[in-house]
Amino acid sequence: MDPLLSIDLRVAVGFALCGLVAALLFRATLRTSPKRLHYVAIVAATVILGAATAAWPPSMIAAGALLAVCAVPAAAVDVVEHRVPDRLTAPLAAGMAIALVAAALLTDSMPSLTMALVGAVVWGGVLFVSFVLTGDPGPGDVKLAPSLGMLLGWLGWKWLLAGIVGSYLLAALFAGLGLLAKRWTLRDGRMPLAPPMLAATVLSATIAALSG
Template identity: 35%
Template sequence: MEAAPGWRTVCPSGHPVRGWLGPARCASCAAAVPTAVHADAGPLPPTPSTASYGPAAPLLAGVTALLCATLAVATGIRPELAVWLLIAPVGVLLAVVDRRVQRLPDPLTLPLAPTALALLGVAALLPEHAGDWTTALLGSLALSAGYLVLHLINPGGMGFGDVKLALGAGAALGWYGWATVMLGTFAGFLLGALYGGALVVARKAGRGTTIPFGPFLLAGAFVGLLIGAYAA
């Protein structure tokens, strides 16, 4: 299996990348690339392959909108819906980053759990909510502790970034109870196992191949949260 690309600090032309959140375009490239002149149309814009170096945003925006719409249908007009709509885009971004470079950046994983718990604390004070804040806190700690054990047993198979991400996922799942925590956790491992098995069958991976688990952790949390919200 081809190794994931490294964490990008410069654009393909060597210009420093200032920040990693936002459009994957290099302003220096766009300004420095000479423009060609067409007899009828005038100057042509810089070559997109030189100025752009990341995935197109419309696809990610569409996926995020679809996930948010699905959560809205399952949750209804309960106050915790605002929390899900705020953290869902962060989950999509984390899944994409981990899939491409096999890293879960601390600026997103570390604030996720306290932010989710703070917002859920506000939701718990509002009428018509369908969860429990204490279980959200305990679910966050329990899920992260479980992933920490797996990390200590096999650091190569379970990264510490997944341990930190589990804090936020456990908070969201725990809001709807322990059954939702267990369901979301099982779904994540099941999806990861199915993906790994498919790679082996397709001969694109072997026994020693490592795959980023963050996308499956997040996908499992989404499945659990969706079912938990619908059943609440």
Template identity: 40%
Template sequence: MSGGLVACAALLGGVAGLAALRVARRWTGRPASIRPGPAVGAVASVATGQPGRPADRGGPPAPARAAGISPSTGFGAVAGAVVGAVVFAGLAAALGGDPVLPAFLGLAAVGLVLAVVDLACLRLPDPLVGAAALVVAVGLTGAALLTGAPERLLGAVAGAALCFAAHALLALLPGSRLGFGDVKLAAVLGLPLGWLGWSPLALGLLLPHLLNGVVVLALLAAGRVCRDTPLPLGPALLAGAWLATLTP
């Protein structure tokens, strides 16, 4: 692992984090600046009295109604840059000079936008999820050609199929609040996780739901949400996949 590589990735990630806030405006309908505090994104139904989470969060963009989004840009710019720098630096430290690194960084860049949009208005727009899929598919194919290991693409496809099937089953369960935007994003994240192997893939399946459970319990304990409050899963899916990538 090169310290210079990690530093360059952190700088690039900071820029990507700032850019994510600006790009997200198209999908949230307002300046996307994350406001501090535990009530982020998903508390929109409490703050506005809007109905629960849409059944399919992959459709056209909706106006931002979330309590966690503020027109103020000061904190959001700092938060976006810091999160982007940490995400990119972590990936560079874990993958080093592996030819697959650009695919993971590209996916992370789109993932930052997806996380902001989901926190803002409980949506994972299909064009953004599709862009993430294209970036990672092209990147993994290039890495397979460079390393002479095309068989690893089979693992990537298997990982995507497994993640899709598992989350589709969860979404179809009675009373499930899992949207099919989440299902599609999970399938995209299964591509790089499947490339890495079965252990990261298993962690990538488990960690998002553990992280989301901790957040839900914390918000319930703080009285910021109630049992039927819709909450975004996209950020947890992305964070879980990132942590699984960092795991040796």
């Protein structure tokens, strides 16, 4: 068997298991009753994330799996209940730090690890300042940001900034679509930010990997 095909198959199987775990964690952290559509969305998001991660360097696959297991259900809870559970953001942050430290040791990429820490501080700091000054975004989004910042910081300043700016652009797009679909109104005052944050992170990381 072609070694690349073998790796892709392992990634596919691994993310299939991640999708199952993500669905279970979503159900465990949701305060209301889930609907079948919620599970379909989680499976679809995990499949897309798995396909994207297959293009990432092998040292980053563990980070991608963490996004599937923790960030995907966190984003789903945010859509349903407008909150991001600490029970998902805390293990995501710890796991991301461990995964990137291991990647740095295996690939001798200590400068990338330093940038990952900077990325966590920058994205987390930007949202924290915004939360203190305006009350937006929510505290769950602030706690999610360092994990995503770590991943994009590992790739460099360009991709970190792309992820931060991209998250706001996608948020504006999702808000417009939500208004058109009457999913929410301007009176709501807040829309889920975790999904566009996650989408922008995965998109930036994938473009970075494909561009070399």
